[in-house]
Amino acid sequence: MDPSYKSRKEAFVSNLAGGSVLEINAVTLVAPASVFLWSVLQSRLSFFTPYSTAALITDFLLNVLAILFATTLYSSAPWLLNVLLISPAFLILLNSRPRRTQQKAKPPQTATAQHGPDTRQPLPIHPFLTTYRAAMMIITCIAILAVDFHVFPRRFAKAENWGTSLMDLGVGSFVFSGGVVSARALVKDREHGAPLKKTLVQRLASSMRHSIPLLVLGLVRLYSVKNLEYAEHVTEYGVHWNFFFTLGFLPPFVEIFEGLARFIPSYEVLSLAVAVLYQVALESTDLKSYILVSPRGPDLLSKNREGVFSFLGYLAIFLAGRATGIRIMSREASSMPPQQTKKRVLTNLCAQALGCTALFALNSMYFFGYGANIPVSRRLANMPYVLWVAAFNNAQLFLFCLIETLSFPAGNQPSASRTDSEAERTAFATSRILKAFNRGGLAVFLLANLLTGAVNLTVPTLDVNNAQAMVILIGYAAALTAIALGLDKANIKLSL
Structure with a gap:
């Protein structure tokens, strides 16, 4: 890469201040709005059953391109895009009747089934979790390439030291969602007493x-960046550290906290404790200035201090995500009547979103004599950042769950039953594309990074106009979607 062009690329993503939380919320609301329209089309018109070419194109337009347009062409008018998505949904609701779902009769349970050793029902499978994780994956994959073009506003790119931006939120949301899905294995293990039987080692x-696949990817990325002279933003994570290392080191550290969870059986408390202790260290010692302004020494810690110390904030985010996942997937909820199950999940998500929002406001603002007035910093992954990410993701989960509950009431039953009818209901309420992005998350994310590198090494992204940029981005989004659908059709699951 030409040295002068490399300098321009690095300057293009450096020293940015981010944008407002309200605008970020408006842009990210496009994902629930798109899913709402998709759900209405499916629940009222069965538009995506069977999955025809028209259904595939519409699915792609709603769940992939709408997010791309929200972050590019409609970046200055996200509320308009939301209205354009929601309005047809309401028109369909006003001019159609709910679809009646045929329920298959279930055979009566035998005495063995009722009292035998294998009577435990599997954990509930919530389509809204698939939707949430896939939407997060899509916006992440789009942003990592779109940020290199002028059509992607600079206020959406990562802030340098302080501030809130769409990409800052995306990084934390990626970690939070990993914590949510990690709860499934934890709940299963706790049910069978597995954690108590295994030693820490x-x-x-x-x-x-x-961890190993992610750490290997981190090493591959490090080697590629250094040897291909790829433009890099050193103050993002450090000289050698990258996001794959953060993701890779999380699982073993979380296992240590699983031991603490025996004495403090609340991941909310553990998450808050990590965030508070880290924030106290930032405010009461020289740690903050060491991370932000100290010269880089020759040692590895000094060269990678952003990645090393921000890991504590990401650990708190992961633990917060696991706390949310446990509440969603708990065995108690799955044993309740269907309507009570969804009501309890919605209530928990709403309470957690409001609680985190209140704590975030107290940390990052100052009003009526209250509040710490600490600015958000993704670079530090400080406490306001942790609370912002937790509040946003709980709110997103609440919206997706609410859409599923209202649109597919027949599916409001825990997926405890392994009958064909339950599988059909789950498939009926889930976008084919979103399901594919969720199942192939690791492969898609790796491919997105490879394609991003390939585009940047072959196309002068800073010098193309907006029309050319959109052609490249749409082609990139279509390629990712095709790969995800191909992996899903081949029944290959490589999720993060």
Whole structure:
């Protein structure tokens, strides 16, 4: 890469201040709005059953391109895009009747089934979780390439030291969602007493199976960046550290906290404790100035201090995500009547979103004599950042759950039953594209990084106009979607 062009690229993503939380909320609301329209089309018109070419194109337009347009062409008018998506949904609701779902009769349970050793029902499978994780994956994949073009506003790119931006939120949301899905294995293990039977060493060894692929990807990215002279933003994570290392080191560290959870059986408390202690260290010692302004020394810690110390904030985010996942997937909820199950999940998500929002406001603002007035910093991953990410993701989960509850009431039953009818209801309420992005998350994310690198090495992204940029981005989004659908059709699951 030409040195002068490389300098321009680095300057293009450096020293930015971010944008407002309200605008970020408006842009990210496009995902629930798109899912709402998709759900209305499916629940009222069965538009995506069977999955025809028209259904595929519409699915792609709603769940992929709408997010791309929200962050590019409609970046200055996100509320208009939301209205354009929601209005047709309401028109369909006013001019159609709910679809009646045929319920298959279930055979009566035998005495063995009722009292035998295998009577435990599997954990509930919530389509809204698939939707949430896939939407997060799509916006992440779009942003990592779109940020290199002028059509992607600079206020959406990562802030340098302080501030809130769309990409700052995306990084934290990626970690939070990982914490949410990690709760499934934890709930299963707790039910069978597995964590109590395994030693810490055994749990750490088991967690490394998830870590090693991510750490290898981190090393590959490090090698590629250094040897291809790819433009890099050193103050983002450090000289050698990258986001794959953060993701890779999370599983073993979380296992350590699983031991603490025996004495403090609340991941909310553990998450808050990590965030508070880290924030106290930032405010009461020289740690903050060391991370932000100290010269880089020759040692590895000094060269990678952003990645090393921000890891504590991401650990708190992961633990917060696991707390949310446990509440969603708990065995108690799945044993309740269907309507009570969804009501309880919605209530928990709403309470957690409001609680985190209140704490975030007290941390980052000052009004009526209250509040710490600490600015958000993704670079530090400080406490306001942790609370902002937790509040946003709980609110997003609440919206997706609410849409599913209202649009597919027949599916409001825990997926405890393994009958064909339950699988059909789940498939009926889930976008084919979103399901594919969720199942192939690791492969899609890796491919997105490879394609991003390929585009930047072959196309002068700073010098193309907006029309050319959109052609490249639409082609990129279509390629990712095609790969995800191909992996799903081949029944290959490589989720994060």
